[in-house]
Amino acid sequence: MTLVTRDRTTGLRRGPIRFPDGSPPIPSGCRWCGIPQPTHGRGWADSAGMHEWVRPTPQQTLARMKARRRARAKARRLAAVEMAFCGAAGLFDRSDRKDTNR
Known part of the structure; x- marks a missing residue:
């Protein structure tokens, strides 16, 4: 079973994992x-084949900015949980802890 679908309007293939390395691309990518x-040169993408750099659509730029913002917020939440866990487990003392009251 495949989770990849093709958008009927644009013909682009879509899948559940949009960012292969786990982080959203820069908005102007x-x-x-x-x-x-x-750093682009010529590259291969399943949806476009061999291609040169093409300016993203305004909708893509906005979606990428929002995705990067969500990823940063998630990383901050996970860092806070990790700090709380490590502190409760006694994995470091209070002097190792950075000021998080920003």
Whole structure:
């Protein structure tokens, strides 16, 4: 069973995992693969084949900014949980702890 679907309007393939390395691409990355323009060259994407850098749509740029914001918020929440767990488990003393009251 595959979870990849094809968008009827655009013809692009969509899947549940949109960012192969786990972090959203920069907002101004390539429309098809998310790689930044200065380092792109020619690249391959299943949805576009061999391609050069293409400016992302305004909707993609906004979606990427929101995804990056959500990822940062999630990382902050997980860091707080980890700090609480490590403190409760006695894995470090209070002098090792950074000020988190920002």
